[in-house]
Amino acid sequence: MDDPWMECMDHCIAVTQEAGKMIREALQKDISIKQKSSPVDLVTETDQKVENLIISSIREKYPTHSFIGEESVAAGAPSILTDDPTWIIDPIDGTTNFVHRFPFVSVSIGFTVNKEIEFGIVYSCIEDKMYTARKGKGAFCNGVPIKVSGQKDISQSLVLTEMGFKPDPKIFRAMMANMESILTIPVHGIRAPGSAAVNMCLVASGAADAYYHIGIHCWDMAGGAAIIREAGGVIMDITGGPFDLMSRRLITASSEDIAKQLAQKIQPFPCGRDDTEN
Numbered sequence: 001m002d003d004p005w006m007e008c009m010d011h012c013i014a015v016t017q018e019a020g021k022m023i024r025e026a027l028q029k030d031i032s033i034k035q036k037s038s039p040v041d042l043v044t045e046t047d048q049k050v051e052n053l054i055i056s057s058i059r060e061k062y063p064t065h066s067f068i069g070e071e072s073v074a075a076g077a078p079s080i081l082t083d084d085p086t087w088i089i090d091p092i093d094g095t096t097n098f099v100h101r102f103p104f105v106s107v108s109i110g111f112t113v114n115k116e117i118e119f120g121i122v123y124s125c126i127e128d129k130m131y132t133a134r135k136g137k138g139a140f141c142n143g144v145p146i147k148v149s150g151q152k153d154i155s156q157s158l159v160l161t162e163m164g165f166k167p168d169p170k171i172f173r174a175m176m177a178n179m180e181s182i183l184t185i186p187v188h189g190i191r192a193p194g195s196a197a198v199n200m201c202l203v204a205s206g207a208a209d210a211y212y213h214i215g216i217h218c219w220d221m222a223g224g225a226a227i228i229r230e231a232g233g234v235i236m237d238i239t240g241g242p243f244d245l246m247s248r249r250l251i252t253a254s255s256e257d258i259a260k261q262l263a264q265k266i267q268p269f270p271c272g273r274d275d276t277e278n
């Protein structure tokens with residue numbers, strides 16, 4: 001076989017479609033909500049059911065593969081990336097959106113081998129947009145090729161991020177100061193759709209020109225990282241260095257010019273790593 005992982009990708013697309021159907025059906029019912037680390041860190045029964053569906057389906061077909069899943073990690077599973085073929089899964093990226101029925105809710109899956117992302121799938125299931133990317137093969141939305149805007153002038157850019165409650169007032173002030181620093185460049189505006197994976201796909205498809213975030217997780221980033229790269233975009237660390245999937249922070253952009261300008265404006269704050277105990 002020319003591409004040993006293409007069969008894995010095809011299976012991933014099929015199970016992601018099934019997961020998206022489960023999420024859409026759940027939106028028609030009462031949603032049972034639980035808190036994780038704080039009153040704004042939410043999980044639902046659907047998050048857990050969707051992750052179980054995805055992992056059980058993949059494990060049946062590929063029993064030797066490894067998994068990093070958001071809800072599995074929340075339940076105590078390790079979050080260590082090895083050289084093994086590994087599925088990195090966010091069953092509902094945008095749980096708060098899901099709870100409020102705000103229409104940016106996605107299933108995000110990235111597949112790594114030797115710690116390198118081989119393919120990524122992001123299914124924005126309320127919009128019914130299936131974003132896919134295979135290393136070296138391009139990025140697509142519902143089978144149609146996508147590419148970044150190519151914008152190089154940050155003052156002509158629309159920037160995405162996410163904001164929310166931070167219990168440490170220093171971190172909260174740093175988050176708000178970063179937004180002020182970027183808005184006063186100036187840029188056309190900042191938007192916060194509420195799903196990291198969707199944000200990355202919006203940059204990949206040219207609907208926004210950049211996205212930055214400190215404090216997310218590898219399952220938020222893995223699927224979208226493949227799509228950004230294959231759409232011709234740039235992905236790097238918040239400081240301007242190389243992107244690190246386990247670092248919990250990133251900048252993605254339509255061009256290196258914009259990414260580097262954002263890196264100069266953003267002041268990092270502590271967020272830990274996914275592969276160490278915090």
